[in-house]
Amino acid sequence: MTTAQTTELSPKNLSDANERNKRRQGFLMAFPAYAYLLIFFAFPLGIVVVYSFATRNRFGGTDLSDWNFDSYIRLNDEVLRNILFRSFTLALLTTVICLLVAYPFSYFLATRTPTIRNVLLVFVMIPFWSNFLVRNYAWRVLLGSDGPVSRLTELLGLGETRILFTPTAIVLGLVYGFLPFMILPLYASLERLDWSVLEAARDLGATGFQTLRKVTIPLSMPGVIAGSILVFIPSFGAFVTPEILGGGREVLLGSFIVSQFLEARNWPVGAATSTVLMAVMLASALLYFRKGGRTL
Amino acid sequence: MKLKKYTRLIAASMAIALVAAACGSSSDTATDGGDGGGGDAIQTASASSCEAGQIDGDLAIFNWTEYMDPELIVAFEEEFGVSVTEDNYDSNEAMQPIINAGGSGFDFIVPSDYMVGIMIDAGNLQPLNRDAIPNLQNLAPEFASGLPYDPDAEFSAPYQWGTTGLGVDLTVTGPDVPQTWGLIFDPELAAEFNLEGQFSTLLNDPRETLGAALKFLGYSLNTTSEAELQEAEELIASTLDRVAAFESDQYDELLVTGEAAVTHGYSGNFLFQFLDAENPEDFTYFVPEEGGTRWIDNMAIPFDAPNPCTAHTFINFLLDAERGAQLTNWNLYASPNEAATPFIDQEVLDDPIVYPTDTSLLEEIEDTGDFEINFSDAFTSARG
Numbered sequence: 303m304t305t306a307q308t309t310e311l312s313p314k315n316l317s318d319a320n321e322r323n324k325r326r327q328g329f330l331m332a333f334p335a336y337a338y339l340l341i342f343f344a345f346p347l348g349i350v351v352v353y354s355f356a357t358r359n360r361f362g363g364t365d366l367s368d369w370n371f372d373s374y375i376r377l378n379d380e381v382l383r384n385i386l387f388r389s390f391t392l393a394l395l396t397t398v399i400c401l402l403v404a405y406p407f408s409y410f411l412a413t414r415t416p417t418i419r420n421v422l423l424v425f426v427m428i429p430f431w432s433n434f435l436v437r438n439y440a441w442r443v444l445l446g447s448d449g450p451v452s453r454l455t456e457l458l459g460l461g462e463t464r465i466l467f468t469p470t471a472i473v474l475g476l477v478y479g480f481l482p483f484m485i486l487p488l489y490a491s492l493e494r495l496d497w498s499v500l501e502a503a504r505d506l507g508a509t510g511f512q513t514l515r516k517v518t519i520p521l522s523m524p525g526v527i528a529g530s531i532l533v534f535i536p537s538f539g540a541f542v543t544p545e546i547l548g549g550g551r552e553v554l555l556g557s558f559i560v561s562q563f564l565e566a567r568n569w570p571v572g573a574a575t576s577t578v579l580m581a582v583m584l585a586s587a588l589l590y591f592r593k594g595g596r597t598l
Numbered sequence: 599m600k601l602k603k604y605t606r607l608i609a610a611s612m613a614i615a616l617v618a619a620a621c622g623s624s625s626d627t628a629t630d631g632g633d634g635g636g637g638d639a640i641q642t643a644s645a646s647s648c649e650a651g652q653i654d655g656d657l658a659i660f661n662w663t664e665y666m667d668p669e670l671i672v673a674f675e676e677e678f679g680v681s682v683t684e685d686n687y688d689s690n691e692a693m694q695p696i697i698n699a700g701g702s703g704f705d706f707i708v709p710s711d712y713m714v715g716i717m718i719d720a721g722n723l724q725p726l727n728r729d730a731i732p733n734l735q736n737l738a739p740e741f742a743s744g745l746p747y748d749p750d751a752e753f754s755a756p757y758q759w760g761t762t763g764l765g766v767d768l769t770v771t772g773p774d775v776p777q778t779w780g781l782i783f784d785p786e787l788a789a790e791f792n793l794e795g796q797f798s799t800l801l802n803d804p805r806e807t808l809g810a811a812l813k814f815l816g817y818s819l820n821t822t823s824e825a826e827l828q829e830a831e832e833l834i835a836s837t838l839d840r841v842a843a844f845e846s847d848q849y850d851e852l853l854v855t856g857e858a859a860v861t862h863g864y865s866g867n868f869l870f871q872f873l874d875a876e877n878p879e880d881f882t883y884f885v886p887e888e889g890g891t892r893w894i895d896n897m898a899i900p901f902d903a904p905n906p907c908t909a910h911t912f913i914n915f916l917l918d919a920e921r922g923a924q925l926t927n928w929n930l931y932a933s934p935n936e937a938a939t940p941f942i943d944q945e946v947l948d949d950p951i952v953y954p955t956d957t958s959l960l961e962e963i964e965d966t967g968d969f970e971i972n973f974s975d976a977f978t979s980a981r982g
Binding site: 358360361362363381384385442446447448464466467545548549550551552553558561562563564565566567568 | 720796857967971979
């Protein structure tokens, strides 16, 4: 738009200018956030992608002058497909368990008086006050053959149980670690629920179960979707919990990526794996959001 | 090396930080044609023209955790009137990219054997000026030169050394336990010594664990034969039902807490843990008779150290007979410093965990170049 045109004071141009002003203001206000995302998200992400096309040199460094798809080709290995499948299954299982545990709890939370609600919410957050790594090591003690779980089964005459270093321990640790990420969005959407709609459903003769299935759950879908994504994505790439509670017996994606960076010193393959992982997660998140988009 | 229990999480976050650091050095990559090693181009650094005892500034140390006696640092500060800062790393792989990126500001680093080789090739180290380190003569002949990763002792001087072997809970196996990798790899022997079920742990490290399997099979742990590696991979796969965990941080705790009865790990860590245990006599550590890993950590100076002369003086300071002994008495790792022997506590010298009686069994891990990928792939495949 040229200056000659903007000097014409037609109402349309005025509103256009207003619009532009607003947009500029909005941009200025959002600038720190944009800059943050650019510097700490887009830029590092770009580096990961760039490295994934480079080549490992024989010292374990990365040769940035030799570009190819070798790292991606290597990913199509049976070993890696197994790792992907195993990680996916564990993440899915974690998400489902979190959902089953968190839903009733969030519902309970949302129906309490504000005081009790706040106290319970604080309890949900308290674990975050201590380091995630330390909490995982604590689970080691709990699940070990000398730990309280094992002691209890021994007392009941079931003999020593060892959960530590099994896939069960991994799922348990993941559910424990990510449960709050499911509870909080679920609680947020259940708390906003219009209870009169539920009452209407009951008045119209719906049973409690029908109300839950036809009214409560559909209305809380945004929370279910947000919570599932928040739990699934970190579980899929989880590293600390599988390593500490699984004892590294089953290689999952997170451990694979770390081993590529630190043990094989093969940054391109590590970067390629991360890139594929991000692409898969982005795609599934987009799909999920689009499907649930109308209710979000 | 491998001093205390710092999980790979820290290493992982370092790696992430490094990706960011690498971007900062993208201008270098344009000139030397590659990051992390600079291709085959060796950055040329000549030995600094330092004199013995010369100080050209404060000292910045980059070392493994709990590896340097703080009193030695205080003594150095007082003697030479400089201030010393120490930063720590928990794996060679986390340290090397930081030095490689340039501008790290460190004057003194402690890379392990194979990493010295990698760093020399990558041009990360500057040659030592031997005139500035007269105490190099204190080193035992086997450490003074001829080490595979730095044959002419041009870039590094040994700091401390130790071994990788097995820690055993004698209350499970009985007191007369054969010193063999077979306790882990041989199903019949494992059964004989009550090691069935998931009672062993192996290091979560491809070179160490495949190395143990290769040694059991009678091969070199630096093999580059795909057939031998394949055999080692299958051997590890076949032990999975007896292995509780692949664990590099807590193998010593798992042993003394009874979670595992035979664990694969590093000499010094076991020693620390046994000294803390209620019944130290219930535990033992040995390098199996088939042989094991000996690792040697080395003092070296990064190619772009801001104060190389202070670093030379510090190396000389640590290679002093009494200081070398003080270091070993403090961190309980073996000293390459022969002149230090008379000052090392007798109980430390007599401890076969610190000083194995037969060092002919030991082999150092060497960098195998591109074959490292085969090691890490085999280790991943072995675990399914």
